[in-house]
Amino acid sequence: MATYINGKQYLQLTILKMTPQLHTLLTIVRDKQTKRNDFIFYADRINRLLIEEGLNFLPTREKIIETRTGEKYIGSEFVGKICAVPIIRAGLSMENSIREVAKKIRIGHILIQRNEETAEPIFFKDWLPGDIAKRYVFVLDPMLATGGSAIATIKRLKERGVEENKIIFIAMVSAPEGIKAVLDAFPNIRIITAEVDQGLNERAYIVPGLGDFGDIYFGTA
Ligand code: PRP
Numbered sequence: 719m720a721t722y723i724n725g726k727q728y729l730q731l732t733i734l735k736m737t738p739q740l741h742t743l744l745t746i747v748r749d750k751q752t753k754r755n756d757f758i759f760y761a762d763r764i765n766r767l768l769i770e771e772g773l774n775f776l777p778t779r780e781k782i783i784e785t786r787t788g789e790k791y792i793g794s795e796f797v798g799k800i801c802a803v804p805i806i807r808a809g810l811s812m813e814n815s816i817r818e819v820a821k822k823i824r825i826g827h828i829l830i831q832r833n834e835e836t837a838e839p840i841f842f843k844d845w846l847p848g849d850i851a852k853r854y855v856f857v858l859d860p861m862l863a864t865g866g867s868a869i870a871t872i873k874r875l876k877e878r879g880v881e882e883n884k885i886i887f888i889a890m891v892s893a894p895e896g897i898k899a900v901l902d903a904f905p906n907i908r909i910i911t912a913e914v915d916q917g918l919n920e921r922a923y924i925v926p927g928l929g930d931f932g933d934i935y936f937g938t939a
């Protein structure tokens with residue numbers, strides 16, 4: 719389904735269907751009164767919904783099997799190998815959600831931190847599987863704000879030979895500015911997000927947003 723940001727159509731953007739359940743979960747994680755253990759529990763539930771949606775973008779092929787009644791069933795199976803790359807630190811919160819649904823997944827990591835004053839991303843280090851260019855790559859980061867951290871990560875993946883159309887960026891909450899910056903730079907990647915917010919404040923935080931995700935999830939606020 720085509721999705722519009724400020725009047726421009728982004729075919730590569732998927733926003734989760736806003737069900738009563740998802741709206742309730744997002745309300746809990748956004749609420750400043752929510753205690754940390756509830757924040758973790760409900761953020762994990764949203765992450766699971768996002769990851770499940772991401773799996774819908776992996777290629778499949780027909781697989782005909784025989785059921786226990788002896789009859790044939792025209793089914794399907796996934797083709798291709800996958801890898802997840804959480805952006806440290808907040809992206810680590812999504813790692814378990816993908817491990818729960820993808821048994822043989824490889825996990826790379828990339829360490830990028832925003833400069834607190836300028837919001838510019840600073841790349842420190844990455845650890846990526848040697849065969850990453852042959853895999854579909856789920857980049858995991860709950861917050862897509864200016865898009866700087868996402869762009870730095872995707873650039874690094876492309877340097878390692880990953881094709882844009884094999885990159886699926888998963889973000890819980892996104893700012894329109896970040897979506898636009900990332901998809902204008904890399905029009906063939908896919909972004910999957912639970913909600914697109916109004917914009918960024920003067921500190922480049924998403925508003926209404928939820929605050930500093932990493933600090934809340936890991937208890938360092
Ligand atoms: C946060 C978040 C993203 C980034 C998003 O990380 O997890 O990585 O900011 O902002 P951007 O789109 O403007 O780049 P941060 O660097 O604050 O570190 P943290 O994960 O330790 O909280």
Ligand code: URA
Binds near residue numbers: 808931
């Ligand atoms: N990082 C966060 O954790 N929250 C924001 O709103 C922006 C960047």
